[in-house]
Amino acid sequence: MLIGGSLAALPLIHELVPHGQVHSGIAQALEPQHGGGGAHSTAAHAGSGHNGTVGRVDPAVNGFDPAEIVRDFDWGTTRRTATGTVREWEILAEDKEIEVAPGVKYAAWTYNGRVPGPTLRAREGERLRVRFVNASRHPHTMHFHGIHTASQDGIPGIGAGNIEPGRSTTYEFGAEPFGLHLYHCHSTPLADHIAKGLYGAFIIDPKQGRPEADELVMVMNGFDTNFDRTNEIYAVNTVAFDYMNEPIRVKRDELVRIYLVNILEYDLLNSFHIHANFFNRFPTGTSLEPTELTDTIIQGQGQRDILELRFPYTGKYMFHAHVSEFAELGWMGFFEVYE
Numbered sequence: 177m178l179i180g181g182s183l184a185a186l187p188l189i190h191e192l193v194p195h196g197q198v199h200s201g202i203a204q205a206l207e208p209q210h211g212g213g214g215a216h217s218t219a220a221h222a223g224s225g226h227n228g229t230v231g232r233v234d235p236a237v238n239g240f241d242p243a244e245i246v247r248d249f250d251w252g253t254t255r256r257t258a259t260g261t262v263r264e265w266e267i268l269a270e271d272k273e274i275e276v277a278p279g280v281k282y283a284a285w286t287y288n289g290r291v292p293g294p295t296l297r298a299r300e301g302e303r304l305r306v307r308f309v310n311a312s313r314h315p316h317t318m319h320f321h322g323i324h325t326a327s328q329d330g331i332p333g334i335g336a337g338n339i340e341p342g343r344s345t346t347y348e349f350g351a352e353p354f355g356l357h358l359y360h361c362h363s364t365p366l367a368d369h370i371a372k373g374l375y376g377a378f379i380i381d382p383k384q385g386r387p388e389a390d391e392l393v394m395v396m397n398g399f400d401t402n403f404d405r406t407n408e409i410y411a412v413n414t415v416a417f418d419y420m421n422e423p424i425r426v427k428r429d430e431l432v433r434i435y436l437v438n439i440l441e442y443d444l445l446n447s448f449h450i451h452a453n454f455f456n457r458f459p460t461g462t463s464l465e466p467t468e469l470t471d472t473i474i475q476g477q478g479q480r481d482i483l484e485l486r487f488p489y490t491g492k493y494m495f496h497a498h499v500s501e502f503a504e505l506g507w508m509g510f511f512e513v514y515e
């Protein structure tokens with residue numbers, strides 16, 4: 177059982193859910209009298225009715241803060257050359273213990289010390305160079321979605337292949353097509369290298385840009401805290417329930433653009449649902465015209481969408497996975513709309 181620290185700090189995590197013995201194992205650890213698999217209403221135990229945890233993960237413990245990650249876009253550094261703009265980043269892979277819910281530690285593998293890794297952002301047509309240094313104890317790669325040559329694809333056995341501990345490489349490719357992509361480690365076993373935390377959003381802006389908006393990045397992820405290849409914790413941007421405790425503040429009537437990425441492993445599908453509102457959906461962000469006005473979308477593993485909406489009324493509005501189990505294990509949050 178990986179759960180350390182204060183078990184009592186996790187009133188909601190023990191509820192749940194016929195997903196196997198996993199959750200009942202947690203339930204027993206937390207409250208043995210509940211035994212295996214009973215679906216007690218822990219929201220009631222939690223006292224606040226909807227808040228999943230008591231207290232908050234201290235961002236200083238992790239060295240990153242979901243409240244900042246949600247608006248943190250890493251544009252790297254640029255320089256002009258005769259053939260155009262070259263945009264460059266340096267990414268470091270390192271092993272790092274993180275806290276994914278109060279008292280729940282997870283031995284993560286990280287890009288630049290955070291999960292998700294930095295949201296890399298570029299403009300269509302630029303030349304991109306990513307210097308990758310592996311300071312982890314395991315071989316890793318960086319595999320980018322997008323259009324590029326085989327040698328830059330970041331998979332074992334082709335190009336630089338696996339980057340061994342202490343080694344580095346530089347990936348180089350053009351920024352195309354515009355849209356919302358992602359990057360992740362592609363070493364094997366693949367599901368484990370992704371689930372450990374080696375992933376991030378990768379945004380290529382169209383040449384003409386997009387309308388001015390309050391932009392947010394949400395990477396839907398999960399954590400298998402007991403190595404049974406199912407997730408015990410679900411979240412957006414890693415920390416369970418964090419946006420319940422620290423709602424994302426947005427301005428009434430302002431355009432909000434959400435870059436939504438599903439990098440969940442071990443579960444086939446994830447979803448995003450907004451309360452009391454609807455959003456325009458731009459699948460993979462590769463078109464400037466939305467395909468749908470809706471309030472719920474489903475994403476498979478690795479799928480992405482850009483969502484645009486405005487909140488016409490002030491107040492607090494939930495967003496969460498419409499897979500109830502995921503929501504109750506951490507994947508829920510609030511927008512707080514101010515005047």
Ligand SMILES: [Cu+2]
Nearest residue numbers: 316361363369
């Ligand atoms: Cu890896």
